[in-house]
Amino acid sequence: MAFGDQPAYLRVAGDLRKKIVAGELPPHTRLPSQARIREQYGVSDTVALEARKVLMAEGLVEGRSGSGTYVRERPERRPVVRTGYRSVGESTPFRQEQADPRVKGSWESRSEQGAATAAVAERLRISVGEKVMRTDYLFRCAGEPSMLSTSWEPLALTGRTPVMLPEEGPLAGRGVVERMAAIDLVVDNVTEEISARPGLAQETLALGGVPGHWVLVVTRTYFAGGCPVETADVVMLAERHRIAYHLPVK
Template sequence: MSRPTYQRVADQLRRRIIAGEYTPGDKLPSRQDLAEEFGVGRRVAADAVQQLVGEGYVVSRSGSGSYVRPRPPVRRLTRSWYREDRGGSPFRADMAAQSVRGGWESASESAIAPDTVAHRLAIDPGDPVMRTKYTFTGDGEPVMLSTSWEPLEITRGTVVVLPEDGVHAGRGVVDRMRVIGHEIVQAGEIVTARPADAEEADLLRIARGSVVLVIQRTYYTEDRPVETADIVVPPDRYELAYMIPVGGK
């Protein structure tokens, strides 16, 4: 089955953007000019541009036209035990170090641990967990997503059961777990890459299907894992820097 005409036009425009024929900030040709160039109607041309808007390649400005979306500067996310253990939010510390106003939105709810999460937390599939979804922002723009799971057998009935509520809201996992007597001594991370799903692309305002980095992070005490998370990072905006301690303290 052939692709709809507007998608074929969008494909051509997307290639030009990726190749640099249209650079960030450039104004795209008008709908009328695109219709004439590709031999299509204005409606088809408009739908093609809207496709690129939805994918994050183009922004439309009312009364002005459509422009290639500027590329944000690449910033650094530091993966460091020192940052995790010194108190406060490591993400906010990273943003402050780069003169960026860091923040986040979150939503927590009790859930049932799926098999993969249960394995990472060393609990049984179906055990209750507190699941928290985060959208992290830098200067108001979405820059990173995270979904965190904590076993409710550890946190239920404590002051830190809701990661972003109460007197300890906004603290890192290390600080929160310490409050209830669980001293985190180690963190492990596995980094992979995959295409963003539709929800992730929409939240991050990137093109659907764009490749994202996924950091699978798990925190451990001496006895067990106490939190695990999937952190989703667009590599065109952020690079990961790992600071690894060598030798003793």
């Protein structure tokens, strides 16, 4: 389809998008009403409504009950820096993921035993239904929600050891590398996959976003001698984060 053959609602949305990006419609400005869009662009109510829906789906505007549709303030994207994994005792994974060490990070967590699903079992190379320790995290930067993480560790390795609970015991919060070293498992490899998808409602709300917005997902697995010892999904709002790689050249 040629550019000029775009549906009317996309052409209207495109023009309004340009005005938002250019600052002609700055944050917190009320978007022209449906009637105003209809008159200004010579389109139907349906086209005007669909154009607004496009801008809402893109996260450029938001509806306010009983007030109208307003231009959203675009947050500055915080870099999530991937620099490789450091030696035991230097840093927790969360601190490594923060680009600015001056930003005070904190987290909440909850651990419980469960059975490995098919997806988790495949990543940990164990049988479906085997016991795992699941830990859910909510990470904050300067008090604001930043990331969600869910990790799974096979209890066949960590059960009945001092590190069975990631956030309790003598090595609470010290990170997977150091915790596993305490039970004679040397983490020597880490794999990561990064993907994007529409966020689940509970994810985006927990992160201070709007249902329907996209999230970045870092799927990470730690290995010790080829054996997976932990796997995790780290979820963050795409509009607030960017992945930055700084990798050494050997």
